Amino acid sequence: MPPVKVSFEFFPPKTDKMGETLWTSVGKLAPLKPTFVSVTYGAGGSTRERTHKTVERIVSETELSVAAHLTTVEATKDTVDDVLRDYWAVGVRHIVALRGDPPAGVGETYVPTPGGYANAAELTVGAKGIADFEISVGCYPEKHPESASVEADIDYLKAKVDAGATRAITQFFYDNDVYERYVERVRKAGIDIPIVPGIMPISNFKSLCRMSSLCGASLPKRLHALFDDLDDDPAQRQLVAATIAAEQCVDLQKRGIDQFHFYTLNRAELTLATCRMMGLTPAVTEAA
Structure with missing residues (x-):
């Protein structure tokens, strides 16, 4: 299997305690030598200052x-x-350009801000006009919930690529066949940038169910069966979650995928375990 490249997503902490968790996780994951780490930006720019402070500190x-x-x-x-x-x-050379969710949250109607960029494609053009940023964008194996069809969604991805994006990171998914079929359709549409799978290790299944219902990402029935009755058993829940993430990523490796983007939720343990199962460890990385 090809050597693995990984990247990690964090979110800006709201409290000192959450900050401690974040910086502990950054410290644990940094020795894996990720291609990059990203820091999220809240709905309506609600975390703008905290995002900037977190980025600047990293x-x-x-x-x-x-x-x-x-x-x-x-x-x-x-x-x-x-x-x-x-x-x-401050030295940032890479932007993840996203339309973003409305201030009311995912599932609400999006209305472009008067005098603002209307979407991620326009934002990509604007960013490239400011400086020579590397631009990553989002993509959706099961289509964005607001898109009329998968075809329309892929057309919009192509517009972002034409605007200057050089990497697309997927919404989380748990069926690798869904991802593979999506990549095939993207390639047929003439899009040749990396389509990096977004991996969400399952730390809280109830929260994941809420997120999936809002963003249109399906959850296989087997996940419901695996996590049933584990609410009061965090140790077993952690083991099941680590196994699921490792199985998904190793299967993607076997299919020729060598880039992975982890939605860490600011916690390192599940991501570290998954990377180890893919053959990526600090010792191996430092010796390479």
């Missing part, structure tokens, strides 16, 4: 390459452009 205190998430919601082009300039000034 840049200044670690050797990690940082990708800052940026959205179009509740901000004019001038405001977004100022954020982009600030990121470039």
